[in-house]
Amino acid sequence: MTALSNDLYFTFLSLRFEFGNHLKRKRILVVVAFAIIIPVLLMYVFPVHIPDDDIGKLIAEMNAPIQRAINSLDFSCFLMIYLTALLFASGSISDEFEKKTGLLLYPTPQRRVSIFAGKYLAALAAVLLVVSMIYIVVTAQVIGLYGMGSIPVALGKSYLAAAFYSCSVVSIIYFFSSIFKKALVSAFTGLFLLFLVLPGLQILMDTLELDKENWFLLSSHVNLITAVLNESRVYPEGLFHSTVQASFGTGLAVMIAYAIIFFVAGTWIANRKDMI
């Protein structure tokens, strides 16, 4: 058996074992339940606003399915991506040190890289499962309210953006999990980077009017998930409208670059780490 097929075998084993552990812990069932309940609740909390004036009413009615999807996704998608990534990625490597289970797992005939790749994929699978569930619920809502033909095509692009963003968030938290020996510290440091450092840099660059140069910041592309829906709004013929075009391709490329860089860096660090 070649080294590659060995590695793939052990990665698959690790993925199955880790995902099985997630299922046993029942945490995943709780987040999946949240992923179903929150978008449904948001339907009642944020109903689609229909203005009084004729043009406004017409535009709102034409775009009601899109607005419905945005209202549900805007909060639930981000909340659930962060929550699920924290729950499943922050301990992926830290836990082996903190709980000393690495003393059982590492002295085995598998490369650590395979173990870590499996753990990363298991965390990612958990997040993607939750994100997929949210989009299924939102799609079902739109169909239920406006009929099958009303599903915005941009919902697919939005899902793609959410999936890519999930990859980058999981990678960032996984990276910190490879550095710290406590899952809680990994989680807080990951959140610190996502909520303070990256947005802070973006604000700084905007203040310095370097907004065209901040394409490489992940935070510049976070809103892509709903922006692709916004830009797909339709307007009555002849009516002037302007929407900010979301840089979809660049956004996805930046997200996947963050995912790869943080995953590779995290795996490299974890692989070099002594199990003291």
Next chain:
Amino acid sequence: MEYAIQTKNLVKRYGRRFTALDDISLNVRKGNVVGYLGPNGAGKTTTIKILTKLIKPTAGHAYINGIDITRPSPEVLGKVGSLIEIPGMYEFLTPVEMLTYFGRVYRIDKQSLDQRIKEILSLVKLSDWANKKTSKFSTGMQRRLAIAKAVLHKPDVLLLDEPVLGLDPSGIKDVRELIRQFKNEGMTVFLSSHLLGEVAEVCDSVIFIDKGKIIDSKTMKDITNRLASKAIRVEFSSPVSDDDVARIRSVKSVSNIDILDNNTLLIHFEGGLPASHQILRDLAGMNLEILSYDHDRMGVEDYYLSLFENESGAKQ
């Protein structure tokens, strides 16, 4: 000769100041049970962690079955079983689930694996707990499950780091029995401990380590010979006179006599057990009424302590 375990000039440093292992070279023959003894912090666990690729040595080499463990490929660990410190358990899993995963890692086919898990859980007396979550396990049970994981794949080499740590006397007895069984199955067992008494019963030889250096290496036979008594404590039913003492002093092999009290003497002698038997026969021939005749033994722990005391004394 091919050794099951071998290290050559193994060094592990943490930073510039602390040296955990300082030029450790040791050899363990195949099929032997070898104790690795030293006080806490001596470097025992560090050595075992290097042998299981958990940490990388700063210098030197370590070999398992002749294969350099510092090579990137982890396949050599397929023939090694290990129990290191007190490992954590996957607390949401049952022993069967946990061992099934590790069985797949060791590529044991499904049918053999199910059978092997039953066997091994029975061996470590956890059959009744096979499908209970490990979060409910006591320390002793967790330790036995970790031993089950270590021998699940029938390794050639078994590395046990303080295997009886935290166990009650019955648990210690069980672990000793298991080690004897593993030896009978032909495994090479390398066993670390900070108590000589714990390993003396099961080991063929012992390596002593202190402050990252090997300070002595002996077979258990050598140690037993060293511990063999050179003095006999004899208690008489009536007070011993000076004449009696003079007569005993004239017995062949007797080198000196300490008078402990009116009725008790400590007789020092030269030679082994046959000399002691002859002294007893000679005393009986003198018509002295002997109440007890005991070898004044040095315990294994005394030997162990004297070894480390000598080592620290030599350094001062």
